[in-house]
Amino acid sequence: MSPSDTLGHAAVEDWLRRFAADIAANKALLVKLDTAIGDGDHGTNMDRGMRKVLEKLDDLDGGDVGATLKAVGMALVSSVGGAAGPLYGTLFLQMGQSAAGRDSLDLEGWTAALDAGVKGVQARGKAQEGDKTMLDALLPAVEALRSAAGEGAGLAEALERSAGAARAGMEATIPLEARKGRASYLGPRSVGHQDPGATSSHLLLRAAADAARAG
């Protein structure tokens, strides 16, 4: 297996740093999207959380991908607040559980980890696909990983397709009526706005594809 077929610990760190940078760069956009249908704090909260994650990464010395993802989850749980804290925290904690003890993730390992994370988000938030939430970006991304693997795609190609599916899922939230979170209180007035959680989830998977290509 060539190095580009796995995400080693350095590549996982690279992914997290890219995600932090993307969140910082899109903070104003996330605030704007959340102000339209929520309470306007998603960009600020995620940025605060990812800055905390960056501090954690600087202190890490281990090569255990699972342990790193768990540390990321705990950092988010204790710093983000809102709904995004427990949801993104659970995503990373479950990914970490799935990747425990591994020093790298191949496509199968990455898919299993992301799937475990997304299932955790579903269990915590009790949302379904189409409820206009982060799951609308995450669920198609897992699906795209599976079909890419089935077609024999390599890791970088599969993550690229998964990011593309997340983007499509994010854009598909625009006409949806929200059924979870604060946006649901708006009823039909939530239609016509892109979901901020799906937007940050797309950034997460976009960053993963970028890290895989670079690695």
Added chain:
Amino acid sequence: MKKLINDPDAVTREALEGMAVAHGDRVRVSIEPAYVVRADAPIQGKVAIVSGGGAGHEPMHGGFVGPGMLDAACPGAVFTSPTPDQMLEATKAVDGGAGVLHIVKNYTGDVLNFEMAADLAKGEGIDVEAVVINDDVAVEDSLYTAGRRGVGATILAEKLCGAAADQGRSLADVAELCRRVNAEARSMGMALTACTTPQSGEPSFELGDDEMEIGIGIHGEPGRYREKLAPAAAIVERMASVVVEDLPFNSGDRVLAFVNGMGGTPLIELYIVYRDLHRLLAERGITIERNLIGDYITSLEMAGCSITLLRLDDELTSLWDAPVDTLALRWGA
């Protein structure tokens, strides 16, 4: 944005630091993680009551920490739920061996973070029950939304449960009382202006000079209906009739009427609202037996008000009259 702040990201922390130096004799303030507990906590053998939520609703919840009400409050950033580590530390700080009741307003973030905190506290051997408050009748389609929001009934529940805990009742009893208060209370709010969070710097919605929002939440969420501004009596009729018919409150009922200011409305206007509410309820044969009027659950500088009605019986009335000694609510002490 014009605000008396130093740093938009430090609003909660700096306000807590002010509270600590102002009221250190009555409350203990932890900055990291952020929580406020009564100075004499934990009270051995008493059920402890913890609440929390985003900042920006002052005096809720920190102003309600003290004898006869909350044992601890956990503030998040403005309009942002606090985090499980805060709730866990606050829960441990006030647990006197009789268990801890978490009073949670029904917002997705608050509910999820308190759920994680309760899991963590139970893991440390603390008996925790959580009751979710959801009294906002403005949210109609509750099957397909995150459900009705927790608003005015929250502080009524905090006061009444605080009194019940002082009587030495068990965690199960105090939690049951909390659920009963929630079941017997209904609220609705309206706004004349939006509010601006320090982090975003922009008003949460745009409202014309001659418009109002009916059915707003307490986080600057837009309301269910945007309407032309009307006289106070018409606004009260618009909100109170929905509140009354939802429970429903019937002729012969005795109630606690709570007229709450959203932060930017002067007390003189709240008394006009109370006058009109009193008249409307009298016409429907509903007697106001206790009242509360003022800014208790605010939405930063938003102008507007909310109306909460709680159906009373002798037990609830006597719990309401029991002594309370907090920064924002104080009598009999």
